[in-house]
Amino acid sequence: MIVNETYTLSNGVKIPKVGFGTWQSKSGEEAYNSVLWALEAGYRHIDTAYAYGNEESVGKAIKDSGVKREDIFVVTKLPAEIKSYDGAMKHFESSLKALGTGYIDLYLIHAPWPWTEVGKDCTEGNIEVWKAFCELYKSGKVKSIGVSNFHPENIEPLIKATGVKPMVNQIRYFVGNTQEKVSEYCIQNGILIEAYSPLATGELLENGTLDPLAQKYAKSVAKICLRYCLQKGVLPLPKSTHRERILDNTDLDFEISKEDMAYLDSLHHIASTRQLRD
Ligand code: A2P
Numbered sequence: 001m002i003v004n005e006t007y008t009l010s011n012g013v014k015i016p017k018v019g020f021g022t023w024q025s026k027s028g029e030e031a032y033n034s035v036l037w038a039l040e041a042g043y044r045h046i047d048t049a050y051a052y053g054n055e056e057s058v059g060k061a062i063k064d065s066g067v068k069r070e071d072i073f074v075v076t077k078l079p080a081e082i083k084s085y086d087g088a089m090k091h092f093e094s095s096l097k098a099l100g101t102g103y104i105d106l107y108l109i110h111a112p113w114p115w116t117e118v119g120k121d122c123t124e125g126n127i128e129v130w131k132a133f134c135e136l137y138k139s140g141k142v143k144s145i146g147v148s149n150f151h152p153e154n155i156e157p158l159i160k161a162t163g164v165k166p167m168v169n170q171i172r173y174f175v176g177n178t179q180e181k182v183s184e185y186c187i188q189n190g191i192l193i194e195a196y197s198p199l200a201t202g203e204l205l206e207n208g209t210l211d212p213l214a215q216k217y218a219k220s221v222a223k224i225c226l227r228y229c230l231q232k233g234v235l236p237l238p239k240s241t242h243r244e245r246i247l248d249n250t251d252l253d254f255e256i257s258k259e260d261m262a263y264l265d266s267l268h269h270i271a272s273t274r275q276l277r278d
Contacts, residue, residue: 002252003042007235009167010190013144015106016045016073017230018250021196021239023047027054034241035061039072041247047170047194047237049077049110050095059099073105077148078133080111083125088132096141107133107142108170112154123157130158137164144168148196152185170194170237174204175228176270187233195229198236200271209270213260220248227252228264 006014020038025031031054035046039061048058055076062072076095078088096104109129113120136142146168147155159165169186171179173195186193199205205221214221222238226249229236238249256264 019045021237031057039065045073055098075106077110081114111149203271
């Protein structure tokens with residue numbers, strides 16, 4: 001089953017090939033139940049963020065699930081607004097406390113700029129934060145480190161300042177929106193791409209473009225989208241708050257043909273590529 005398979009990060013750490021997304025899952029019952037159902041369905045990789053406001057509910061579900069902590073890969077993110085060494089350290093401790101997981105498997109800088117100032121040059125601040133991340137990594141409190149929504153020009157200064165390459169870049173990625181420049185750079189530098197919004201936050205399921213292909217494979221559009229990511233070597237993070245969908249999204253042990261992958265690669269702008277707050 002796909003949820004038991006792993007990619008290997010550049011530091012040798014194994015990461016389950018499909019993660020469970022919790023962006024827009026409300027703190028409390030909604031986030032708690034969905035994570036519990038995900039773990040019950042076999043997911044072993046849970047993605048959250050300080051900014052989602054649901055770390056406590058996610059952590060409680062992990063604790064109550066009965067699955068051993070070391071068998072779950074837990075990801076959280078430093079808020080995009082925090083661009084100082086001390087701020088990073090402080091927020092890390094706060095996330096760790098809220099999750100209650102003892103350590104974090106992957107810690108990400110949520111974005112290269114604050115969400116209210118998209119595109120702002122925060123190179124100096126990102127370097128400070130990356131230095132804190134390197135310290136957290138060395139201390140063992142974090143097993144791997146990375147970035148999210150970063151472009152090559154945001155990543156290069158981090159490597160130059162510390163000699164440490166991010167192990168992951170989590171970006172908005174789905175059929176028709178593969179961010180070629182960023183993807184190419186990540187592949188060349190051994191940085192694993194994680195796809196948030198792999199269903200274009202649901203848009204691809206509604207607009208009909210992928211219906212014929214889904215019918216051909218007798219699979220849902222959601223599964224075609226997730227399988228597409230996997231065959232691109234990308235790690236999808238589907239989100240759902242419905243138990244049956246959460247389970248259904250793990251049924252990915254099928255193969256999209258080379259020709260159909262080329263067709264999917266040829267699609268552009270079939271859903272909104274607008275940078276959403278994630
Ligand atoms: P819900 O949470 O109500 O189940 P993305 O992963 O790209 O962010 O997309 C998430 C959106 O897609 C959510 O609105 C989610 O709805 C919906 N979704 C997730 N999986 C499925 C599925 N298998 N079938 C239909 N809708 C789904």
